[in-house]
Amino acid sequence: MTMPAPPSPVHWRLNPEVYRLIGMRCKDCGHITYPRRKVCPKCGSFNTENHKLSKKGTVHTYCINYVLPPEIEPPAPIAIVDLEGGGKFQGLFTEVAKPEDVKIGAKVELVLRKILTSRGIAMYGYKVRLVEEG
Ligand SMILES: [Zn+2]
Known part of the structure; x- marks a missing residue:
C-alpha cells in the first residue's frame, strides 16, 4: 500500500489559512469560523469575508x-x-x-x-x- 505524498511546504505557504491565520467572518450574523468555509455554519449565509484571527x-x-x-x-x-x-x-x-x-x-x-x-x-x-x- 502506498501512502499519499505529504503536501509540499509551498502548498502551505500559499494557503493564507495556515500561516497567516485567516478565518471567515459572516457579514450577516458576525460569526467567525476557522478554517474558512463558503457558507456560514451558524446562519447559512454566503455573505462572508476573510477575517484575521x-x-x-x-x-x-x-x-x-x-x-x-x-x-x-x-x-x-x-x-x-x-x-x-x-x-x-x-x-x-x-x-x-x-x-x-x-x-x-x-x-x-x-x-x-x-x-x-x-x-x-x-x-x-x-x-x-x-x-x-x-
Ligand atoms: Zn452567519
Missing part, C-alpha cells in the same frame, strides 16, 4: 491523546481554543512540562512550530502554548 485566547476544552501518528510522542494534549475577538482553533500543545498543567480557561497563545516530519518533509503549523499569568 488573534493568536491569543483561552482553552475552551482539551483532551490528552495517547494514540497518535508515530512522529508525535504521547501523551499529547490537544485543545480547542476560544480566540480573542472570535473564532476557535484546534491544535496540539507545545512546551507543556506536564499534561496536568493544561486547564479549561487557561490563557494560551498560538506559536508556529514543526508539527511533524513525513517522508523527509517537515510540516509546520500553529501549536498552542500556555501563557504565564502574573
Whole structure:
C-alpha cells in the first residue's frame, strides 16, 4: 500500500489559512469560523469575508491523546481554543512540562512550530502554548 505524498511546504505557504491565520467572518450574523468555509455554519449565509484571527485566547476544552501518528510522542494534549475577538482553533500543545498543567480557561497563545516530519518533509503549523499569568 502506498501512502499519499505529504503536501509540499509551498502548498502551505500559499494557503493564507495556515500561516497567516485567516478565518471567515459572516457579514450577516458576525460569526467567525476557522478554517474558512463558503457558507456560514451558524446562519447559512454566503455573505462572508476573510477575517484575521488573534493568536491569543483561552482553552475552551482539551483532551490528552495517547494514540497518535508515530512522529508525535504521547501523551499529547490537544485543545480547542476560544480566540480573542472570535473564532476557535484546534491544535496540539507545545512546551507543556506536564499534561496536568493544561486547564479549561487557561490563557494560551498560538506559536508556529514543526508539527511533524513525513517522508523527509517537515510540516509546520500553529501549536498552542500556555501563557504565564502574573
Ligand atoms: Zn452567519
